[in-house]
Amino acid sequence: MSADILTRKYEKAFQLYDADGSGYVDESDVKRMQDQLVAAFGASGTPKEPAVREGIDEFWSALTSAMDRNLDDRLSREEWVSGLGQLSQDAASFDAVFAPVVDAVFTLMDTDDSGFVTDDEFRRFQAGLGNADQADAALTKIDRDGDGVISREEFLADIRAFLTSDDPDNTNNWFLGQV
Numbered sequence: 001m002s003a004d005i006l007t008r009k010y011e012k013a014f015q016l017y018d019a020d021g022s023g024y025v026d027e028s029d030v031k032r033m034q035d036q037l038v039a040a041f042g043a044s045g046t047p048k049e050p051a052v053r054e055g056i057d058e059f060w061s062a063l064t065s066a067m068d069r070n071l072d073d074r075l076s077r078e079e080w081v082s083g084l085g086q087l088s089q090d091a092a093s094f095d096a097v098f099a100p101v102v103d104a105v106f107t108l109m110d111t112d113d114s115g116f117v118t119d120d121e122f123r124r125f126q127a128g129l130g131n132a133d134q135a136d137a138a139l140t141k142i143d144r145d146g147d148g149v150i151s152r153e154e155f156l157a158d159i160r161a162f163l164t165s166d167d168p169d170n171t172n173n174w175f176l177g178q179v
């Protein structure tokens with residue numbers, strides 16, 4: 001029961017990354033995700049573009065180092081789900097893989113560098129993930145105090161909880177909408 005919610009969340013993330021439906025997340029999926037995120041924030045040609053591309057490249061390297069068991073430079077659904085499960089058990093490894101990319105993506109999202117992202121910026125982020133139709137469902141749960149902004153620290157904590165909590169009632173299960 002408790003494992004089911006984690007698996008559903010990992011599969012939702014896999015489905016967004018594997019947007020071409022090949023059954024694997026590979027470098028072309030990562031490139032497409034970078035392009036989508038840069039486009040969603042109109043960041044093409046700005047200083048934020050190389051920063052977020054580099055952050056996602058390093059994330060992909062760290063992820064394949066940790067999870068690509070058969071060394072074919074791509075992650076099958078099974079490698080993805082079991083690999084994320086293992087990563088989430090070890091807070092230090094988890095943070096080493098996720099904290100830098102979450103930071104880089106937040107910097108992209110925070111268009112006025114205020115240290116907070118607005119609901120609208122969160123919606124654009126979801127659109128960049130290919131998840132626009134779930135953005136409002138996610139926001140209702142994620143912006144719990146309804147103040148319309150998410151801080152850098154909250155964003156990382158939300159993603160950590162999304163990827164590590166096996167509590168079926170955790171509101172962060174809604175980070176990517178319905179799972």
Ligand SMILES: [Ca+2]
Binds near residue numbers: 019022
């Ligand atoms: Ca793919």
Ligand SMILES: [Ca+2]
Binds near residue numbers: 072074
């Ligand atoms: Ca593989």
Ligand SMILES: [Ca+2]
Binds near residue numbers: 116
């Ligand atoms: Ca801001």
